[in-house]
Amino acid sequence: MTTTAVPAQARAAVTAQRDGFAGTGALVRLALRRDRIVATLWVLLFVVMAAGSASASAELFPTVESRVRAATAINDAPATLALYGRVFDPTSLGAVSLIKLGAFGAALVALVSIFMVVRHTRAEEESGRLELIGSAVVGRYATLSAALLLSVATSLALALLTALALIGSGLPAAGALAFGLAWAGAGIAFAAVGALAAQVTESARTANGIGAAVLAAAYLLRAAGDASGVDTSTWLSWLSPIGWAQQVRPFAGDRWWVLTYLLVFAVLVAVAAYALVARRDHGAGLLAQRPGPERAARRLSSPLALALRLHRGSLTGWLVGMALGGLIVGSIASQIGEIADNDQFRDMITKLGGQRGLTDAFLSAEMAIIGVIVAAYGISATLRLRAEETGGRAEPLLATGVGRLRWAASHLTVALVGSALLAAVLGLFAGFAHGAAVDDFGQIGRVLVAALVQLPAVWVLVGITVAVFGLAPGLVLAGWAALVVFLLLGQFGEILNLPAGLMDLSPFSHTPRLPGGDLTLTPLVVLTAIAAVLMVAGLAGFRRRDLSTS
Amino acid sequence: MTTAISVSGLVKTFGQTRALDGLDLTVRTGEVHGFLGPNGSGKSTTIRVLLGLLRADAGEVRLLGGDPWADATSLHRRLAYVPGDVSLWPNLSGGEVIDLLGRLRGGLNQTRRDELLERFDLDPTKKGRTYSKGNRQKVALVAALSSDVELLVLDEPTSGLDPLMESVFQECVTEERERGRTVLLSSHILAEVETLCERVSIIRLGRTVETGTLAELRHLTRTSIAAELAGPPTGLAEHPGVHDLKIDGNQARFDVDTQQLDAVLRELTRVGVRSLTSQPPTLEELFLRHYEGDLAGNGRHAAGVRS
Ligand SMILES: Nc1ncnc2c1ncn2[C@@H]1O[C@H](COP(=O)(O)OP(=O)(O)OP(=O)(O)O)[C@@H](O)[C@H]1O
Numbered sequence: 001m002t003t004t005a006v007p008a009q010a011r012a013a014v015t016a017q018r019d020g021f022a023g024t025g026a027l028v029r030l031a032l033r034r035d036r037i038v039a040t041l042w043v044l045l046f047v048v049m050a051a052g053s054a055s056a057s058a059e060l061f062p063t064v065e066s067r068v069r070a071a072t073a074i075n076d077a078p079a080t081l082a083l084y085g086r087v088f089d090p091t092s093l094g095a096v097s098l099i100k101l102g103a104f105g106a107a108l109v110a111l112v113s114i115f116m117v118v119r120h121t122r123a124e125e126e127s128g129r130l131e132l133i134g135s136a137v138v139g140r141y142a143t144l145s146a147a148l149l150l151s152v153a154t155s156l157a158l159a160l161l162t163a164l165a166l167i168g169s170g171l172p173a174a175g176a177l178a179f180g181l182a183w184a185g186a187g188i189a190f191a192a193v194g195a196l197a198a199q200v201t202e203s204a205r206t207a208n209g210i211g212a213a214v215l216a217a218a219y220l221l222r223a224a225g226d227a228s229g230v231d232t233s234t235w236l237s238w239l240s241p242i243g244w245a246q247q248v249r250p251f252a253g254d255r256w257w258v259l260t261y262l263l264v265f266a267v268l269v270a271v272a273a274y275a276l277v278a279r280r281d282h283g284a285g286l287l288a289q290r291p292g293p294e295r296a297a298r299r300l301s302s303p304l305a306l307a308l309r310l311h312r313g314s315l316t317g318w319l320v321g322m323a324l325g326g327l328i329v330g331s332i333a334s335q336i337g338e339i340a341d342n343d344q345f346r347d348m349i350t351k352l353g354g355q356r357g358l359t360d361a362f363l364s365a366e367m368a369i370i371g372v373i374v375a376a377y378g379i380s381a382t383l384r385l386r387a388e389e390t391g392g393r394a395e396p397l398l399a400t401g402v403g404r405l406r407w408a409a410s411h412l413t414v415a416l417v418g419s420a421l422l423a424a425v426l427g428l429f430a431g432f433a434h435g436a437a438v439d440d441f442g443q444i445g446r447v448l449v450a451a452l453v454q455l456p457a458v459w460v461l462v463g464i465t466v467a468v469f470g471l472a473p474g475l476v477l478a479g480w481a482a483l484v485v486f487l488l489l490g491q492f493g494e495i496l497n498l499p500a501g502l503m504d505l506s507p508f509s510h511t512p513r514l515p516g517g518d519l520t521l522t523p524l525v526v527l528t529a530i531a532a533v534l535m536v537a538g539l540a541g542f543r544r545r546d547l548s549t550s
Numbered sequence: 551m552t553t554a555i556s557v558s559g560l561v562k563t564f565g566q567t568r569a570l571d572g573l574d575l576t577v578r579t580g581e582v583h584g585f586l587g588p589n590g591s592g593k594s595t596t597i598r599v600l601l602g603l604l605r606a607d608a609g610e611v612r613l614l615g616g617d618p619w620a621d622a623t624s625l626h627r628r629l630a631y632v633p634g635d636v637s638l639w640p641n642l643s644g645g646e647v648i649d650l651l652g653r654l655r656g657g658l659n660q661t662r663r664d665e666l667l668e669r670f671d672l673d674p675t676k677k678g679r680t681y682s683k684g685n686r687q688k689v690a691l692v693a694a695l696s697s698d699v700e701l702l703v704l705d706e707p708t709s710g711l712d713p714l715m716e717s718v719f720q721e722c723v724t725e726e727r728e729r730g731r732t733v734l735l736s737s738h739i740l741a742e743v744e745t746l747c748e749r750v751s752i753i754r755l756g757r758t759v760e761t762g763t764l765a766e767l768r769h770l771t772r773t774s775i776a777a778e779l780a781g782p783p784t785g786l787a788e789h790p791g792v793h794d795l796k797i798d799g800n801q802a803r804f805d806v807d808t809q810q811l812d813a814v815l816r817e818l819t820r821v822g823v824r825s826l827t828s829q830p831p832t833l834e835e836l837f838l839r840h841y842e843g844d845l846a847g848n849g850r851h852a853a854g855v856r857s
Pocket residue numbers: 548549564567568569587588589590591592593594595596634849
């Protein structure tokens with residue numbers, strides 16, 4: 001009797017396992033339908049960036065000497081090593097021309113992967129749409145599998161197209177494929193990280209945050225590993241998936257075996273995510289909810305107080321990040337001056353950046369990056385308006401004595417003041433670290449001003465986001481699109497030889513390069529005025545339009 | 551002022567969809583007014599226009615003597631709204647949401663708040679994301695009912711409540727009515743409407759098809775009669791007010807338009823009545839008559855479907 005029961009049970013278990021994946025195909029098609037435009041645009045964006053850099057650099061570095069000079073400049077400076085990583089073969093055209101896109105591009109691909117997986121898993125579950133699907137014939141692993149399949153497929157498509165584009169611009173085929181696959185490896189590894197993060201928390205926002213934090217940690221580990229090694233990367237880089245993507249060394253040895261690190265990592269993390277899916281309830285996460293207060297605190301009695309409460313967690317996280325970033329930037333800055341034995345590098349960075357010394361040039365280059373990062377905060381805080389509206393949480397508020405302007409102004413205030421706080425904290429910490437290193441605390445003021453002058457450009461992006469929110473709410477992601485375009489104009493506009501008029505579109509191109517440059521007020525005033533006009537237009541539009549319903 | 555809400559000829563379109571197509575609605579001060587109609591007929595849209603969340607394309611809308619779009623903020627201090635689908639902030643506790651909404655409305659009655667929490671058996675310390683649908687609904691209900699306002703606008707407020715809570719809700723609305731408050735109650739639950747509402751408006755495809763007291767509406771429908779007569783029934787089949795007639799010897803079963811009841815009874819007594827049972831029309835029948843035939847045209851607004 002028992003002899004027949006055991007195989008029956010085993011068969012039942014196997015069937016249950018297989019049933020867990022039922023419906024995956026249908027979900028993949030649904031996800032493809034939802035993402036076909038956005039995913040295609042992302043892939044094309046990366047392909048164009050890679051191909052653009054490759055063909056521009058071919059003209060920029062025609063001889064081996066010119067390449068070696070550029071590579072040495074990067075390899076000898078801790079700052080560029082930290083930012084971009086090492087050029088593993090200074091004579092290789094591919095390695096030199098794609099250095100800016102190796103680790104940095106892999107991190108961007110990874111970020112898109114995280115967002116994609118969370119969007120199709122936790123975000124769906126949180127919105128309740130999954131419940132509808134979950135009750136149809138869909139196994140419990142199906143959504144996770146569909147999301148992972150989608151991002152693996154997107155990553156592989158990206159790898160293939162990038163490789164083809166690079167081959168098209170004249171680089172060796174093997175290196176091109178290695179480069180594409182290193183990107184794809186980072187994308188797949190962090191798709192798994194996104195999947196795991198989505199199981200741990202109940203909110204998509206937090207899941208995205210956890211994924212991004214893991215990515216930031218991976219990037220920092222590799223930055224530390226690359227910058228601290230002499231002639232090679234240290235073991236710190238080998239702790240980081242972004243480091244592995246770099247250690248594939250495309251065009252500089254093409255070490256295919258390193259790709260298995262990424263693959264094994266992805267499989268292990270994905271298995272953990274599957275294990276959690278099997279254990280948790282629908283809609284729940286692992287981090288349990290604590291009970292809240294029975295009554296509201298006295299000060300929770302205005303839209304602004306509510307907005308502060310809603311933004312509190314993320315703003316705190318950003319502030320801590322900025323403080324840490326400031327300390328790092330400030331302490332690296334003082335080391336820059338010590339690399340006196342490399343004339344090319346000094347030459348390059350002085351030409352690139354400011355006028356008064358290497359340190360100032362480095363700091364002003366860092367501040368420009370900080371400006372973009374703070375703008376990302378400003379946009380995401382502003383987009384909270386739209387999330388509250390479509391989530392049906394604005395409606396009950398606007399049905400009380402709160403007017404539309406007052407409600408919109410509450411989140412906008414957090415976005416504006418929050419971004420100012422972030423820039424100030426970064427400036428103070430960087431100034432302090434730098435001042436401590438060079439024994440001159442007068443630096444604090446200079447560095448602080450350099451951070452604060454980024455704000456008008458940041459506010460222009462906030463303004464663009466508000467304007468779209470008020471006037472064309474369906475296109476609200478245009479705020480992010482604008483940031484990406486401005487970022488690319490700044491990073492690659494010069495290499496790609498774009499007309500000056502086009503590059504002037506970016507508000508960041510008008511920010512004074514401090515410290516070291518001249519503090520000109522006119523562009524700051526003009527940028528602030530443009531930001532104000534955009535915000536007024538957006539708010540006026542919002543006051544006149546229908547409220548979207550959930 | 552005797553009318554709390556008056557709407558006439560209200561039109562609202564979303565792209566191609568004509569969600570409201572000349573809707574009329576009058577709610578008198580102090581009454582509980584039932585607002586009924588099939589899914590997608592435009593109830594929530596009407597309520598959102600009344601709250602100034604959507605802008606009317608055409609028509610006249612007055613709420614508590616003001617213009618709901620232009621005077622939104624000042625009017626909102628005098629009303630409380632419970633949406634059909636309540637979304638809460640994931641990190642705020644239910645108690646915090648109740649207090650916040652009350653304060654933004656201009657204050658809430660603490661004793662009443664605590665009493666309502668008790669009656670609805672709601673734990674105010676839970677966070678928004680951990681509430682069930684019914685409990686989210688209760689949070690919004692407690693917030694609305696504990697505010698001192700003139701008008702309650704309730705959009706399917708009991709969807710998701712269990713029968714026990716449904717009866718608590720009915721008690722609460724009855725108390726509100728006794729306090730002299732006006733209530734606009736959109737609902738699919740006919741028993742609830744029958745218990746609470748003095749007058750109802752039925753809408754379909756964005757237009758009002760019927761409005762009046764329940765007694766008036768009953769009058770418009772049919773009564774079922776079963777009678778045993780002294781002889782074979784005559785004259786019934788020809789009578790215009792008689793429907794679905796079934797004759798079995800001396801027995802007759804039929805439905806009669808309530809307005810024709812008197813004339814038909816006279817036909818029966820002419821033959822002689824041995825026994826007679828009559829059944830007044832149920833609300834279900836009343837509504838189904840208005841909802842029927844809607845299934846095909848729902849939301850698409852085929853021309854001339856008006857009943
Ligand atoms: N924002 C919108 N955009 C487009 N169409 C809409 C929008 N809001 C409502 N509609 C359409 O307007 C019509 C009326 O919708 P409404 O929500 O008012 O119906 P309802 O009577 O409340 O239905 P239910 O009983 O299901 O709650 C529907 O056809 C709906 O699809």
